[in-house]
Amino acid sequence: MSTGLERERPPVEVTEADLEAVIGDRALSRDDHLNAPGFVIRPDDVQDVLSDLKERAGFDHLSCLTAQQYEDRYESIYHMKKYADPTQEVSIVVPTPTDEPVSESAEPVFRTADWHEREAFDLVGIDYEGHPDPRRILLPETWQGHPLSHDYDQEKPQLVTLTEHANPVQPDHHEAESDTMFLNVGPHHPATHGVLHIKAVLDGESVVDVDPDIGYLHRCEEQMCQQGTYRHQIMPYPDRWDYVSAGLLNEWAYARAAEDLADIEVPEYAQIIRTMGAEFCRIASHMLALATFALDVYGDFTAIFQYGMRDREVVQDILEDLTGQRLMFNYFRLGGVAWDLPEPREEFFAKCRNFLDELPAKVDEYHDLLTGNEIFQVRTIDTGILEPDVAKDYGCTGPVARGSGIDYDLRRDDPYGYYPELDWNVVTMDGCDNYARVLTRMQEVEESAKIIEQCLDLLEDWPEDERDIQSNVPRTLKPDADSEIYRAVEGAKGELGIYIRSDGTDKPARFKIRSPCFHNLSALGEMVEDEYIPDLIASLGSLDIVLGEVDR
Amino acid sequence: MSSNNPQQSIHDSTAPSTDTRDSRIGEGPDDRFNSKLREAFGSTPFILTKFDKFMNWVRGNSMFMLQFGIACCSIEMMHTYAIKHDLDRFGAGVPRASPRQADVMIVPGTIVSKFGPRMKRVYDQMPEPKFVVGMGSCTISGGPFQEGYNVVKGAEEIIPIDIHVPGCPPRPEALVYGVAKLQERIRNGESSAVVVKPYELEQFGDLERDELVQKLADDIDEEDLVMRYNWADSP
Numbered sequence: 001m002s003t004g005l006e007r008e009r010p011p012v013e014v015t016e017a018d019l020e021a022v023i024g025d026r027a028l029s030r031d032d033h034l035n036a037p038g039f040v041i042r043p044d045d046v047q048d049v050l051s052d053l054k055e056r057a058g059f060d061h062l063s064c065l066t067a068q069q070y071e072d073r074y075e076s077i078y079h080m081k082k083y084a085d086p087t088q089e090v091s092i093v094v095p096t097p098t099d100e101p102v103s104e105s106a107e108p109v110f111r112t113a114d115w116h117e118r119e120a121f122d123l124v125g126i127d128y129e130g131h132p133d134p135r136r137i138l139l140p141e142t143w144q145g146h147p148l149s150h151d152y153d154q155e156k157p158q159l160v161t162l163t164e165h166a167n168p169v170q171p172d173h174h175e176a177e178s179d180t181m182f183l184n185v186g187p188h189h190p191a192t193h194g195v196l197h198i199k200a201v202l203d204g205e206s207v208v209d210v211d212p213d214i215g216y217l218h219r220c221e222e223q224m225c226q227q228g229t230y231r232h233q234i235m236p237y238p239d240r241w242d243y244v245s246a247g248l249l250n251e252w253a254y255a256r257a258a259e260d261l262a263d264i265e266v267p268e269y270a271q272i273i274r275t276m277g278a279e280f281c282r283i284a285s286h287m288l289a290l291a292t293f294a295l296d297v298y299g300d301f302t303a304i305f306q307y308g309m310r311d312r313e314v315v316q317d318i319l320e321d322l323t324g325q326r327l328m329f330n331y332f333r334l335g336g337v338a339w340d341l342p343e344p345r346e347e348f349f350a351k352c353r354n355f356l357d358e359l360p361a362k363v364d365e366y367h368d369l370l371t372g373n374e375i376f377q378v379r380t381i382d383t384g385i386l387e388p389d390v391a392k393d394y395g396c397t398g399p400v401a402r403g404s405g406i407d408y409d410l411r412r413d414d415p416y417g418y419y420p421e422l423d424w425n426v427v428t429m430d431g432c433d434n435y436a437r438v439l440t441r442m443q444e445v446e447e448s449a450k451i452i453e454q455c456l457d458l459l460e461d462w463p464e465d466e467r468d469i470q471s472n473v474p475r476t477l478k479p480d481a482d483s484e485i486y487r488a489v490e491g492a493k494g495e496l497g498i499y500i501r502s503d504g505t506d507k508p509a510r511f512k513i514r515s516p517c518f519h520n521l522s523a524l525g526e527m528v529e530d531e532y533i534p535d536l537i538a539s540l541g542s543l544d545i546v547l548g549e550v551d552r
Numbered sequence: 553m554s555s556n557n558p559q560q561s562i563h564d565s566t567a568p569s570t571d572t573r574d575s576r577i578g579e580g581p582d583d584r585f586n587s588k589l590r591e592a593f594g595s596t597p598f599i600l601t602k603f604d605k606f607m608n609w610v611r612g613n614s615m616f617m618l619q620f621g622i623a624c625c626s627i628e629m630m631h632t633y634a635i636k637h638d639l640d641r642f643g644a645g646v647p648r649a650s651p652r653q654a655d656v657m658i659v660p661g662t663i664v665s666k667f668g669p670r671m672k673r674v675y676d677q678m679p680e681p682k683f684v685v686g687m688g689s690c691t692i693s694g695g696p697f698q699e700g701y702n703v704v705k706g707a708e709e710i711i712p713i714d715i716h717v718p719g720c721p722p723r724p725e726a727l728v729y730g731v732a733k734l735q736e737r738i739r740n741g742e743s744s745a746v747v748v749k750p751y752e753l754e755q756f757g758d759l760e761r762d763e764l765v766q767k768l769a770d771d772i773d774e775e776d777l778v779m780r781y782n783w784a785d786s787p
Contacts, residue, residue, distance in 0.1 A: 139665075139666065139702065140666045141771075157764055158665060159756075159779070159780050160781065161669070162673060162777040188671075194621055195622055195623075215664075216666050217622065217623055219623075219662050219697045219702070220703060221697075224699070236696065309635060312631070313635075327721055548624060
């Protein structure tokens with residue numbers, strides 16, 4: 001089940017020379033990023049190069065696709081990693097001319113490129129040739145212009161329709177005996193965890209086709225971050241991506257990328273506080289995932305939902321003591337955290353320890369109520385199957401990937417913070433079904449508690465005169481022009497990555513968010529095909545998506 | 553007493569039996585149950601009031617909320633419904649999944665262009681009389697996302713709102729206070745009249761023929777309902 005902190009088989013290193021050999025003379029030039037070597041290729045070589053990297057060099061994880069516009073060109077950057085070792089990265093840069101931004105689609109190589117390229121078309125305006133479904137994804141179909149391109153005029157009026165949706169598979173499922181039915185789930189629906197809209201086609205009671213329609217909470221987070229200055233104005237926004245109390249985890253994603261970009265050190269003491277706070281957030285987030293999953297499966301505000309909320313209240317109280325806010329913490333600063341632990345420290349430690357002491361009993365209670373329940377097991381075991389290779393193809397990460405047996409956790413594989421010094425396990429399950437995903441989350445809560453306990457011990461014994469919470473950071477941060485970085489952390493839902501390109505000013509020229517929920521949700525279609533409609537709801541619940549992060 | 557044998561007259565004392573209650577409360581100064589009102593009632597449980605007033609009082613004390621989560625604020629809204637804060641204590645905490653069964657809609661989050669028409673539709677589906685609590689800064693002005701290209705600058709652009717609860721997000725206590733204020737207004741018969749709404753769902757064919765409409769004419773059916781956002785004019 002758990003694998004310890006060391007991987008069993010260390011993966012093979014790929015050197016830059018190997019990469020150059022694989023890409024060969026298709027590389028027009030080099031465009032290295034701070035995190036990875038970058039190769040510039042021609043727009044019609046995309047599939048070739050990507051599949052060679054996948055097959056011959058083992059880069060099986062298309063982590064992110066960043067699209068952006070320069071003065072003289074458009075650019076798509078494919079950030080590739082390995083599931084076996086995410087510290088091995090390579091960026092494939094595909095420039096396209098401004099007057100005809102057409103690039104080859106990577107969809108046949110990586111399924112996850114499907115949604116990414118739709119988003120790149122929607123927001124930036126790059127066309128991908130050979131894309132199977134070139135529609136807008138976040139903005140309404142009738143939107144005029146591409147908002148993150150340079151010539152977009154935000155003041156122009158827009159029209160949004162409220163139309164009936166048509167059955168997309170009616171023509172090819174039209175037989176005499178079976179007739180398909182089109183069903184809208186959402187965007188206002190209690191089981192969609194927000195404002196997701198699922199266009200489902202049913203044949204009898206089983207699902208033939210689902211098309212998640214997202215963008216009902218597209219709050220222009222990337223634009224907001226591009227308008228803010230590095231030092232203080234960006235940090236409040238990460239809290240609002242994954243708003244299920246996972247704020248500190250998200251802030252860490254931005255902090256990590258920006259600190260590596262501007263070369264800022266973080267004091268050890270601050271790293272421990274960060275680690276502890278982030279794990280509290282993970283517990284709160286997983287508690288809500290469990291509570292709402294019970295709500296989805298059992299269908300009412302019953303005991304388990306209320307129990308989950310009760311335990312979250314305790315965590316939120318602790319986080320409020322630490323950060324000053326219940327939900328939108330804004331506690332991290334570049335180079336540390338905003339302030340030290342609250343005084344009196346003994347009281348704070350006692351409060352945390354009380355929570356940790358009571359946690360095992362509470363977890364037992366959840367197991368009694370939920371996972372040991374026969375009805376629950378019938379609903380979740382062997383439903384919503386997500387095979388590991390499918391999960392990898394869709395770029396799934398976090399508890400969803402680990403529930404499918406993929407041993408991938410950035411806290412261990414791409415270490416940051418204080419995690420490498422602590423003793424904890426990565427939870428993986430081989431079930432690949434809804435039940436495995438729920439169990440993974442419940443066990444991760446226990447692992448997080450272990451991490452917090454060790455952090456508390458360290459913080460309690462930390463010498464009083466060495467409590468540095470922030471390093472010296474210049475008041476105005478201006479990273480070097482044209483430096484680019486892509487960094488990811490393990491958020492509550494999976495790999496949360498940030499791409500920042502600096503143009504020498506105090507604001508990022510491009511800020512791209514790689515959201516784990518976006519990828520996890522894109523795999524929904526694979527999970528629910530030929531399942532019953534209640535299993536669709538259960539599968540959606542087990543993915544634990546947050547629409548704020550899907551739509552950004 | 554069996555209901556098969558209707559009692560024709562009352563034989564014993566007409567005073568309400570309070571033995572159990574008295575023994576539970578015990579001796580002491582607690583006279584919660586012996587109010588002047590109760591004394592005035594005596595054994596005749598009648599009260600004289602205006603029907604409207606009575607209806608307002610009932611309405612304010614039994615409000616069904618729409619189970620409606622949009623964004624961050626919905627997490628705090630869930631905490632408001634759940635234990636510890638427990639909105640139900642105030643007679644206003646039964647979340648209903650269908651708008652047809654709800655009286656109050658708490659709008660918990662940012663409204664973006666794509667969601668605007670849907671929210672309008674949900675609001676239209678609620679039966680009269682209906683009330684709206686705007687939760688969080690986003691429903692007031694767009695909040696931290698006000699400058700976004702896709703964000704509606706306040707829910708009041710689309711539906712009328714009775715109570716605004718500021719905060720990002722407001723604490724559950726703040727939402728409880730907002731709902732209590734709404735109840736107070738309903739009880740006093742002060743709930744808001746319908747205000748002018750700049751954004752309405754219109755049929756595409758009824759729109760003025762400007763550049764944008766011309767451009768979309770091939771894609772959109774004449775009959776389709778559309779909502780038009782004029783970012784330049786909004787506050």
